[in-house]
Amino acid sequence: MVVARSHAVTRENVDADTLRTLYRHMLRSRVLDERMWVLNRQGRAPFWISGIGHEAIQVAVGMNMEPGRDWLAPYYRDLALTLVLGMTPRDHILSVLAKADDPNSGGRQMPAHYGSRAHNIISTGSPVTTQLLHAAGIALAMKMRGEDSVCVTSIGEGSTSGGDFHEALNFAATHKLAVVFVVENNGYAISVPVEKQMATPNVADRALAYGIPGVSVDGNDVIACYRTARDAVQRARSGLGPTLLEAKLHRLTSHSSDDDQRRYRSADDLAAERAHDCLPHFRSMLEDLGILAPGDAERLRLELVAEVDEATAFAEQAADPLAESALLHVYAEDD
Amino acid sequence: MPTKSYLEAIREGMRDEMRRDERVMILGEDVGAKGGVFGTTEGLQAEFGEWRVMDSPLAESCIVGVCIGAALYGMRPIAEIQFQDFILPAVDQIVSEAAKMRYRSNNDWGVPMVLRAPFGGGVHGALYHSQSLEAMFCGVPGLKVVVPSTPYDAKGLLISAMRDPDPVLYFEHKRAYRSIKGEVPDEEYTVPLGSAAVMREGRDIAIFSFGMVVHMALEAAERIAADGFECEVVDLRSLRPLDRAAIVSSARKCGKVMVAQEANLAVSIASEVAAIVAEECFEYLDAPVMRIGGPEIPAMPFAHALEDFYLVTPDKLEAALRTLAAY
Ligand SMILES: Cc1ncc(C[n+]2csc(CCOP(=O)(O)OP(=O)(O)O)c2C)c(N)n1
Numbered sequence: 311m312v313v314a315r316s317h318a319v320t321r322e323n324v325d326a327d328t329l330r331t332l333y334r335h336m337l338r339s340r341v342l343d344e345r346m347w348v349l350n351r352q353g354r355a356p357f358w359i360s361g362i363g364h365e366a367i368q369v370a371v372g373m374n375m376e377p378g379r380d381w382l383a384p385y386y387r388d389l390a391l392t393l394v395l396g397m398t399p400r401d402h403i404l405s406v407l408a409k410a411d412d413p414n415s416g417g418r419q420m421p422a423h424y425g426s427r428a429h430n431i432i433s434t435g436s437p438v439t440t441q442l443l444h445a446a447g448i449a450l451a452m453k454m455r456g457e458d459s460v461c462v463t464s465i466g467e468g469s470t471s472g473g474d475f476h477e478a479l480n481f482a483a484t485h486k487l488a489v490v491f492v493v494e495n496n497g498y499a500i501s502v503p504v505e506k507q508m509a510t511p512n513v514a515d516r517a518l519a520y521g522i523p524g525v526s527v528d529g530n531d532v533i534a535c536y537r538t539a540r541d542a543v544q545r546a547r548s549g550l551g552p553t554l555l556e557a558k559l560h561r562l563t564s565h566s567s568d569d570d571q572r573r574y575r576s577a578d579d580l581a582a583e584r585a586h587d588c589l590p591h592f593r594s595m596l597e598d599l600g601i602l603a604p605g606d607a608e609r610l611r612l613e614l615v616a617e618v619d620e621a622t623a624f625a626e627q628a629a630d631p632l633a634e635s636a637l638l639h640v641y642a643e644d645d
Numbered sequence: 646m647p648t649k650s651y652l653e654a655i656r657e658g659m660r661d662e663m664r665r666d667e668r669v670m671i672l673g674e675d676v677g678a679k680g681g682v683f684g685t686t687e688g689l690q691a692e693f694g695e696w697r698v699m700d701s702p703l704a705e706s707c708i709v710g711v712c713i714g715a716a717l718y719g720m721r722p723i724a725e726i727q728f729q730d731f732i733l734p735a736v737d738q739i740v741s742e743a744a745k746m747r748y749r750s751n752n753d754w755g756v757p758m759v760l761r762a763p764f765g766g767g768v769h770g771a772l773y774h775s776q777s778l779e780a781m782f783c784g785v786p787g788l789k790v791v792v793p794s795t796p797y798d799a800k801g802l803l804i805s806a807m808r809d810p811d812p813v814l815y816f817e818h819k820r821a822y823r824s825i826k827g828e829v830p831d832e833e834y835t836v837p838l839g840s841a842a843v844m845r846e847g848r849d850i851a852i853f854s855f856g857m858v859v860h861m862a863l864e865a866a867e868r869i870a871a872d873g874f875e876c877e878v879v880d881l882r883s884l885r886p887l888d889r890a891a892i893v894s895s896a897r898k899c900g901k902v903m904v905a906q907e908a909n910l911a912v913s914i915a916s917e918v919a920a921i922v923a924e925e926c927f928e929y930l931d932a933p934v935m936r937i938g939g940p941e942i943p944a945m946p947f948a949h950a951l952e953d954f955y956l957v958t959p960d961k962l963e964a965a966l967r968t969l970a971a972y
C-alpha cells in the first residue's frame with residue numbers, strides 16, 4: 311500500500327493548463343451540485359444525492375480518461391466525473407426534474423443514477439456494488455478485442471463490504487484486465503462509520519489479497535489524485551492490470567436530500583471536515599502560484615453559474631414523460 | 646435428419662453460433678478443459694480458445710455480472726450456471742441489473758446475454774441439484790425464459806436466444822441431456838421465443854407442461870387414449886412470455902385443462918396458466934383446472950422413495966387424467 315501525497319510544490323508533469331482545467335471542472339460540478347440542492351429545497355426536485363467534497367478524485371480520474379475510448383461504470387456521487395466525460399449541466403438538471411429528455415434514464419430513475427451510451431457511461435441502478443462486475447466484463451471484452459481502452463469504475467467505501475467487490479477485483483486481477491477501481495472513501499455509509507464497516511485502516515490494503523497494487527490517496531489533494539489516477543490508468547492501458555485506488559475524502563453534505571447527518575455526527579466533526587474542502591484549498595494554491603490571477607476564480611464562478619442558470623431554465627421548460635411511455639422499452643421489440 | 650441427444654443439440658447450437666458470430670463467448674465454472682460437469686461445452690474450448698470459452702472463478706454473481714458488462718460492450722455472452730440451484734447468488738445481477746438495464750436507461754443500453762442452467766430432478770441430486778426455480782424469474786419483466794423439451798427445440802431456441810437483444814434465461818433439464826434424443830438438422834435454424842408447441846393433438850383434455858414433464862404427459866396421454874380419451878399435449882417451451890394464444894386455443898378446444906410441472910405449485914407457472922385459463926376460457930370449461938406438481942416441501946430429497954414421492958411420473962399423470970376425464 312502506498313500513500314500518495316503531493317509535496318508542497320511537486321507539480322512535475324502537471325502543467326498550469328492542466329491545473330486550471332482541473333479547477334474549472336471541480337468548480338463546475340460544485341456549482342451544479344449546489345443548484346441541485348436549491349432545486350430540492352425549493353420543492354422542485356424530489357431528491358438529490360450529492361458529490362460535494364468528492365470532486366477532486368473524480369476530476370483527476372476523468373481527466374486521465376480518454377472520452378470516446380475509455381468507459382465508466384459509475385456510482386451516484388460521480389457528478390463531476392460525468393461532466394468531465396462530456397455530460398452537461400442540462401443533462402443532469404433534466405434528470406433531477408425527471409424530464410423526458412433526461413439522457414440518463416428519461417426520468418425513469420432517481421437522479422444521480424448516471425448513464426449515457428454517447429459517453430461510454432453505462433447505466434447504473436440503485437443496488438450498490440453491482441457495477442464493479444460490469445466494469446470487469448467490459449474490460450474483459452476490451453481485452454478479447456485486443457483494444458487498449460480502460461474501464462473505470464467507482465464505489466463508496468461502505469459498498470466495498472459487498473460480495474461483488476471481491477468477485478470483481480478477483481476476476482479483474484486474475485485476467486489482468488484494464489480496470490481502475492476507484493473507492494471514494496468518505497468515512498460513512500449513510501450513518502455507519504467506516505470503523506463499523508471494516509477492520510483495516512484502508513480499503514486499498516485489500517489489494518494485496520488480489521495481487522494488484524493498492525493506493526490510498528488524500529482525496530482533498532487534487533494533484534496527488536491526478537498523479538495517482540494517471541499511473542493507474544496508464545498501468546491499465548499498458549496491459550498490466552487493475553489498480554485499487556482509494557481516495558480519502560469527505561462527504562460535505564448529508565448522505566442525500568432525505569438524510570440529516572446532524573442526527574448522527576457532531577457539529578465539531580462537521581466543521582472540521584468543512585475546513586478540508588478540496589476546492590478552496592486548491593484555489594488558494596493556484597492563486598499563490600499565480601496560475602489563477604486575482605479575480606479569475608470569481609469570474610469563472612459567475613460564468614459557470616450562468617451556464618447552470620441557462621440549463622435550469624432549459625430543463626424547467628422541457629416536457630415531462632408521457633404517462634403511457636411507462637410501457638416502453640421493457641424489451642427491444644417495443645421500438 | 647440425423648438423430649442427436651438433447652445435450653448434443655445444445656452443444657451444436659453454441660458451436661454453430663460461435664463459428665458464425667465471433668462475439669459469442671461462454672463463461673462458467675468448468676466449461677473449459679473439462680467441457681462442463683455434464684459435458685455440454687465439451688470440445689468448445691479446444692475449438693474457440695481459452696478466452697471465448699472461459700473457466701470462471703467459483704462465483705455466480707461474478708459470472709453473470711461479467712457477462713452483463715461484456716454484453717454492454719458488444720459481446721454476446723453465454724453465462725453458464727453449473728446447476729440452477731446455485732443461481733441464487735446471481736439473482737441481484739439478473740433481476741436488478743440485466744432485466745432492468747434497457748428500461749432504466751430508456752433504451753440506451755441492452756443486455757444481449759443468454760444464461761444457461763441445468764435444472765430439474767430425478768437424478769438423485771437431492772435438495773441442491775434438483776430444483777426447478779423457473780418461477781422466480783418468470784414474473785420479472787425484462788427477462789425472457791425458455792425451457793426446451795426436445796433436442797430440436799434445444800438447438801433452435803438456443804440460437805434464437807443467442808441472437809436476441811435482451812437477456813434470455815435458458816433452462817435445460819439435466820435428465821433430458823442423454824435420455825432424450827430426436828431429429829436435429831445439421832443446418833442452422835431457429836425456434837422463435839414466445840411460442841408454445843402442440844406435441845400431440847386431442848379434443849378432450851389439454852395438458853400444458855414443459856421440460857421433462859412433457860414426455861411424461863405424452864406417455865400418460867397415450868395410455869388413456871387406449872380408453873378413448875384424446876389429450877392435447879402442449880409444450881409451453883417459452884415460460885416468459887407465455888404463449889397466451891396457444892394456451893387459450895387448446896383450453897377452449899378441450900374444455901378440460903391440466904397443467905403439470907416438476908416444481909411445487911404455489912405461485913408457479915401452473916398458477917399462471919390456470920389464471921389465464923380462468924380469465925379467458927371460463928365459459929368453455931367443463932371441469933376445474935387441475936394442477937399437478939411437486940409437494941410444498943423445500944426441495945427434492947435424496948432417498949429413492951423420497952425422490953419418487955416428489956416427482957411427477959407418467960403413472961401419477963395417468964391417474965390424474967382419469968379423474969379429470971371422469972369429471
Ligand atoms: C445493495 C444495497 N443495499 C443498501 C442500499 C441503500 N444505500 C444506498 S447508499 C448506501 C450507503 C453507501 O455508502 P458508501 O458505499 O460508503 O457510499 P457513499 O454514499 O458514502 O458515497 C446505502 C446503505 C443500496 N442502495 N444497495
Ligand SMILES: [Mg+2]
Pocket residue numbers: 466467468494495496497498499500
Ligand atoms: Mg461512504
